[in-house]
Amino acid sequence: MKNGDQATPPQLPPRIGANRESTMANLRAENLSKRYRQGEREVVALEGFTFSFPQGSTAVVGPSGSGKTTLLNLLAGFDLPTEGGVYLGELALHQLSEDQRAEVRLRNMGFVFQQWNLIPTLTAWENVAFPLLLAGLPPKTRRERALALLEAVGLLERAHHLPSRLSGGEQQRVALARALALDPPILFADEPTGNLDASSREQVASLLFEAGQARTLILVTHDLELASQADRILHLRGGRLVRVATPAPG
Amino acid sequence: MEVLALVLRNLLARPVRSLLTLLGVLIATTSMVLFLSFGEGLRRSLAQELSRVGPAIQIVPEGMEGLGFSGYPEITPKEYGLAQEAGRELGVRAIIPTLFLARGGFDPQTSFFFQGLPEGVAPDLLYPGVRVQAGSLLPSERGAIVGAKVAKRSQLSLGGPLRLSPRVELRVEGILEESGGLADNLIFVPLKPLQEVLGTENYTALLVALNPGQKAEEVARALEASLPGLKAQTTGDVMRFAERALRISDLVRFGISLVALVVGGLLVANTVMMSVYERIREFGVMRALGARRGFIFRLVVLEALLLALLGGALGLALGSAVSYAINLYTLDQVGLALSAVTPRLSLFALLVALGLGLSAGLLPAYHASRIPVVEALGRV
Structure with a gap:
């Protein structure tokens, strides 16, 4: 077992206050559609998606091509809808400029990707501190906050390692710590356990749902077992929301 | 971990590529510094030489500019007579006719520069401050006074022969002390034998x-x-003419070094562009995490600037060292420091390197900052 891959996941530390003005912001999609043109053909990636994401975890499931990734792209402001809109409280995300959407993401959203996407030239703690650098926090605060988060995900001893020296599970935990760096009210996770072995999967999932308890966690996954741990499950098919389910407790 | 540290980290992550690019900029800057240093050196030497020349005015045929070491003598004895008359009316101290003759080739050891002096005129009238170390300061009818460096270089000794042509042979009658000026490299002879050699x-x-x-x-x-x-x-x-000529030659030499500079710039642009392509996903992640386009733009431009500035500074240092070595040689051979890396040249070289980095970084930076997040993350 690699250093830091403990069987029992450590507890996340109490939130360290950052800019939490929009903590209670409600993320909602209204009649969200995305169509692409592929030569002569029009591809409908998402059609008429309307949903208000409450606090707690929401899993988005569906087969490949059902529109899960497109939905996440639109909700996060990575891409703009063809029709409809994304609202964060009163803020119409789809009407903002690219840089304004980046600022909204920085202050309100955290991301955990399937591929971890750590910056390869930065050490674990520097990766975690990166959003804090973007937010303009002083070096001492950045370092302290990053190390506290790494401790919370059980990787303090690996703080000065480059991503290439970390296992998949460790990299994903660093990515989770990075997503929580600015204590965002919304957390996106796109197939967060897709590339992990069983032990790491359990550990990352546990940390993720724990972090998602007091936030709006939007989890895109193929993994129905992982999705079943969420408070609600949205089923997509052919770019449409076909069902909203609440998993049975236990 | 500030932005500059991020840039450094990225350059150090690809050490060989960064080093090769650095070398490209270094060579380009060194060559530019050296090329331009010759102009600066000539400018400085010329100013020093002219400040040592005694007579304040030089009368030459129309169309001739600067000091006339080359070209056939064109001022006739009649014109000299007219000049003497005009000089008397204006109350000048003296009008001294002179004649220059250059003999030899590219090798300093076999090159000789003769200056003809009228009877009774010693070199110190034209070059105040020159002193004789052996023999006489005033040449006789068939005598020659030899500058210190040319005597040493061509092993000319007092009493030794000096053949100007198969029919004209002079004797070394005096050797000057080294003055650090043009006189060190001249041989002063009476006008007559020189005119005899040239048949005029x-x-x-x-x-x-x-x-x-x-x-x-x-x-x-x-x-x-x-x-x-x-x-x-x-x-x-003379200085104004020389300045004009030097400016033209500066432009020509800068034009030549521009080739090296363009190659250096393309190297930087290539390195940065490759780095951008390799890091598209990384930039996508940064943007996803909340980095603005300007942040990515700065990151990439800084990378190019850092490479260019570092290469430029090292190139300037190397250029200065080579310039020093060249001067050691030319001072020994012809008594002139031909190359000078002046403060304004140093500043110019650094500014050019900076401009090089900036122009090489702008396009990759623009490209990197404009990639849509979904494309950069491979989420299309």
Whole structure:
């Protein structure tokens, strides 16, 4: 077992206050559609998606091509809808400029990707501190906050390692710590356990749902077992929301 | 972990590529510094030499500029007579006819520069401060006074022969002390034997020595007015002409070094562009996490600037070292420091390197900052 891959996941530390003005912001999609043109053909990636994401975890499931990734792209402001809109409280995300959407993401959203996407030239703690650098926090605060988060995900001893020296599970935990760096009210996770072995999967999932308890966690996954741990499950098919389910407790 | 540290980290992550690019910029800057340093060196040497020349005015045929070491002597004895008359009226101290002759090739050891002096005129009238270390300062009818460096270089000793042509042979009658100026590399001989060698009675130039209180510009204009076909140049005129000529040669040399600079710039652009392509996903992640386009733009431009500035500074240092080595050689061989890395040249080189980095980084930076997040993350 690699250093830091403990069987029992450590507890996340109490939130360290950052800019939490929009903590209670409600993320909602209204009649969200995305169509692409592929030569002569029009591809409908998402059609008429309307949903208000409450606090707690929401899993988005569906087969490949059902529109899960497109939905996440639109909700996060990575891409703009063809029709409809994304609202964060009163803020119409789809009407903002690219840089304004980046600022909204920085202050309100955290991301955990399937591929971890750590910056390869930065050490674990520097990766975690990166959003804090973007937010303009002083070096001492950045370092302290990053190390506290790494401790919370059980990787303090690996703080000065480059991503290439970390296992998949460790990299994903660093990515989770990075997503929580600015204590965002919304957390996106796109197939967060897709590339992990069983032990790491359990550990990352546990940390993720724990972090998602007091936030709006939007989890895109193929993994129905992982999705079943969420408070609600949205089923997509052919770019449409076909069902909203609440998993049975236990 | 500030932005500059991020840039450094990325450059160090690809050490070989960064080093090769650095070398490219270094060579480009070194060559530019060296090329331009010759202009600066000549400018400095010329100013020093002219400040040591005694006569304030030089009368030369119209169309001739600067010091006349090349070209056939064109001033006739009649024109010399007219100049003497005009000089008397203007109250000048002396009008000294002189003749220059260059003999030899590219090798300094077999190159000789002769200056003819009229009877009774010693070199110290033209080059104040020169002193003799052995023999006489005034050459006899068939004698020669040899500058210190040319004597050493060509192993000329007192009493030794000096053959100007198969029929004209002189004897070394004096060897000058080293003065650090042009006189160190000249051989002063009477006018007659030089005119004999060239088969003429003409002179290359007439040198006008002024009395205290006389203004060179005013006397030169008055002499010109009474000497048709001749031009009176002051030291300032010579400097101005030399400056014009040096500016043109600066442009030519800068043009040549521009080739190296363009290659260096393309190297930086290539390195940065490759780095951008390799890091598209990384930039996508940064944007996803909340980095603005300007942040990515700065990151990439800084990378190019850092490479160019570092290469430029090292190139300047190397250029200065090579320039110093060149001067050691030319001072020994011809008594002139041909190359000079002046503060303005150093500043120019660094600014050019900076401009190089900036222009090489702008396009990749623009490209990197404009990639849509979904494309950069491979989420299309």
